[in-house]
Amino acid sequence: xxxxxxxxxxxxxxxxxxxxxxxxxxxxxxxxxxxxxxxxxxxxxxxxxxxxxxxxxxxxxxxxxxxxxxxxxxxxxxxxxxxxxxxxxxxxxxxxxxxxxxxxxxxxxxxxxxxxxxxxxxxxxxxxxxxxxxxxxxxxxxxxxxxxxxxxxxxxxxxxxxxxxxxxxxxxxxxxxxxxxxxxxxxxxxxxxxxxxxxxxxxxxxxxxxxxxxxxxxxxxxxxxxxxxxxxxxxxxxxx
Numbered sequence: 001x002x003x004x005x006x007x008x009x010x011x012x013x014x015x016x017x018x019x020x021x022x023x024x025x026x027x028x029x030x031x032x033x034x035x036x037x038x039x040x041x042x043x044x045x046x047x048x049x050x051x052x053x054x055x056x057x058x059x060x061x062x063x064x065x066x067x068x069x070x071x072x073x074x075x076x077x078x079x080x081x082x083x084x085x086x087x088x089x090x091x092x093x094x095x096x097x098x099x100x101x102x103x104x105x106x107x108x109x110x111x112x113x114x115x116x117x118x119x120x121x122x123x124x125x126x127x128x129x130x131x132x133x134x135x136x137x138x139x140x141x142x143x144x145x146x147x148x149x150x151x152x153x154x155x156x157x158x159x160x161x162x163x164x165x166x167x168x169x170x171x172x173x174x175x176x177x178x179x180x181x182x183x184x185x186x187x188x189x190x191x192x193x194x195x196x197x198x199x200x201x202x203x204x205x206x207x208x209x210x211x212x213x214x215x216x217x218x219x220x221x222x223x224x225x226x227x228x229x230x231x232x233x234x235x236x237x238x239x240x
Contacts, residue, residue: 016135016159016194055205057183057198057218057226060238073146074182074230077164081148088150101153109172117175117201121215124169125208132156133210160184160195162210167197167231175199181229181236183207189223198229 055062068075092100105127112123134156136145147161149168163182171177179200187194197208198218207218226238 016192055181055198055200055236057205057229057238058221058224059219060226060240062229062236062238064234064236066234068230068235071230071235073144077146077148078232081150081168084148084150102150105149105153105169106172109169113173117173118215120170120173120175121199121201121206121208124166124173125215126213128162128165128169129210129213131162133158159210163195163197163208166208170197170199175201177232181231183229184227186225186227187223188225193227194224196224 088102088106090103092098092103094100108127109124112120115123131152135158136142139145139155139157146164147155147157149165151157152161152165160182167177167180167182170180181198182195183198184193184195186192194211196210199206199208205218206215207221208215228238229236
């Protein structure tokens with residue numbers, strides 16, 4: 001499969017990894033597993049973890065929770081985006097310091113609105129994969145940062161930033177948010193953490209990946225090990 005992983009000078013090789021990233025991700029997995037355990041014994045029927053077989057991502061089973069409080073980077077990104085979203089429709093004049101990326105993006109989405117949903121996935125994936133890959137320590141001076149579309153288009157970003165902007169793009173195109181998830185995984189070939197967007201369409205789970213130029217069925221990829229996936233309603237721990 002053809003990859004599309006471009007980096008600015010100074011960004012280290014690999015995907016979504018900076019100093020300590022893998023150990024932090026392992027810590028997050030342990031923490032989320034602990035949360036699931038507490039939910040399972042809490043007796044809170046409304047939010048208790050449960051097994052679901054709706055999606056079979058890379059053959060894994062899922063344990064779901066509707067409690068998102070532990071995922072502050074994700075929830076804070078959603079909160080920032082709710083404030084930034086109205087700006088996307090503002091009239092924009094191109095200047096040397098403002099290339100009107102948000103306006104161009106929304107115009108692009110409007111232009112493809114009537115195309116078939118499967119074609120929209122291909123077009124959105126290709127459009128956003130053109131941005132450069134930059135790790136968070138280089139881009140923001142912190143180990144891990146989840147960016148809104150505005151931040152991503154202004155500053156480029158790393159793997160979860162591509163996935164988040166694709167999530168918001170498809171939401172603007174009318175894809176149900178319940179049918180989309182940002183998936184955090186382990187790339188077994190590169191021995192590093194990575195993130196992609198999963199979309200369920202016509203009973204098929206499709207993957208939008210900044211490393212792969214085409215949208216493909218998630219089951220075609222054998223070197224990804226899912227850890228957890230998340231959307232605005234819930235998150236899922238992947239087992240097996």
